[in-house]
Amino acid sequence: MTVSRDAAVYHHGDLPNALLAALSEIVEEKGATNVSLREVARRAGVSHSAPAHHFGDKEGMLAAFAERGFEILHDEAATAVDNAAGGSALIRLAAVGAAYVRFAVDHTSYFDVMFRSGIDTPSHEHLSARAASTLAVLIGAVDDLISEKGYTEVDPRHMTVYFWSLAHGLASLAVDRSMPPGLDELTIEDYIAGVFGMSQHLNGTG
Amino acid sequence: MTVSRDAAVYHHGDLPNALLAALSEIVEEKGATNVSLREVARRAGVSHSAPAHHFGDKEGMLAAFAERGFEILHDEAATAVDNAAGGSALIRLAAVGAAYVRFAVDHTSYFDVMFRSGIDTPSHEHLSARAASTLAVLIGAVDDLISEKGYTEVDPRHMTVYFWSLAHGLASLAVDRSMPPGLDELTIEDYIAGVFGMSQHLNGTG
DNA sequence: CTTCAATCTTGACAGTGTCAACTAGACAAT
DNA sequence: ATTGTCTAGTTGACACTGTCAAGATTGAAG
Secondary structure (H helix, E strand, O other): OOOOOOOOOOOOHHHHHHHHHHHHHHHHHHOHHHOOHHHHHHHOOOOOOOHHHHOHHHHHHHHHHHHHHHHHHHHHHHHHHHHHHOOOOHHHHHHHHHHHHHHHOOOOOOOOOOOOOHHHHHOOOHHHHHHHHHOOOOOOOHHHHHHHOOOOOHHHHHHHHHHHHHHHHHHHHHHHOOOOOOOOOOHHHHHHHHHHHHHHHHHHHO | OOOOOOOOOOOOOOOOHHHHHHHHHHHHHOOHOOOHHHHHHHHHHOOHHHHHHHOOOOOHHHHHHHHHHHHHHHHHHHHHHHHHHOOOHHHHHHHHHHHHHHHHOOOHHHHHHHHHHHOHHHHHHHHHHHHHHHHHHHHHHHHHHHHHOOOOOHHHHHHHHHHHHHHHHHHHHHHHHHOOOOOOOOHHHHHHHHHHHHHHHHHHHO
């Protein structure tokens, strides 16, 4: 994505996308906490303050990137539900969780910026809207489970937090590669099967 | 913790502790990603490069702080197990999880630095040792559950990751205050009861 | 009293985020 | 063709940052 910089180019055509692509590279190399606006600009072949012109400030740039992350996550979670349409509600719920973890592992730079770059999500309107609509996929799957099982004593909000915690926690551990000793040689699919299988085992349906 | 700076003080007596106390303040105010060595130094009333002298560099300072966080978390988790010594192994396991979440909420600055400041834990020997011994508390509680229940088909490593994910995920959501709509007015104790209660409900013992 | 190591300071350097002022180009109206 | 105007990008400056080398100060051991 690094671009040779001969002369000033005043109309790039699609600079915001180019900047976010450069950002993605840098996050992958050095982590979300070691990003600088100026290096993003350098890699995109533009002047040092071009990014701020498009995104307002550094946090704005990270928020724009995180927004895209939520779009991708939303789509992948929704697709997972569709692909598991033939199974039980619990299967679909586990599919959402697995999609969440796979997203974190396959798109680490997005996950890193979304959850660990220090941006204040609520203060970015578009970003928090995307986050909410992503969460809605999970909530829908939980509601399906509750109505399928006919649960009456279960608070759906608690169950949502339960599955969200499970998925987000596993995703965090996997991205950090901080698995327990003796478990770090397993693949991410092993973790997913183990954890969501544990959930089903404890549920007595596995 | 801010100290008036009249003249040079060459032997503070306990500067490392004073620096980490100042760090804690700043993290609480502005988050772990907005910390600077120089502001830490200013608040402790010393010169701008005193922190680097004690901790090597910025990441070293964060690592030293994170190390203390793991010590506290270890102690609180171990205490939780002791306090639940009369109950079942599952009760003790839930107590460890609850202690984990309470630690994150009550000591947000520690949690923030430990897991979201971008430090590379494995490259800090003391830090990763403390992290491992903290994890050992959880592993012990899992082993107890498995032997108490007589599980034979359950991989203890999978079960460890399961409970760790649950606790770490809930802690992350709670610290970020990113709970589902309609659930943000509940207290952290509600979340804990809901999530670990969910775990027991699915297990058929609650 | 001397030496010495540890503690902390001073000063410098390159890199950073942000802001104001400037410029280049596209595009429409005349 | 000329003009005007809006958007996109630049330039230059400022205060702040992490890091490093060199110096200053102190407590303690001999």
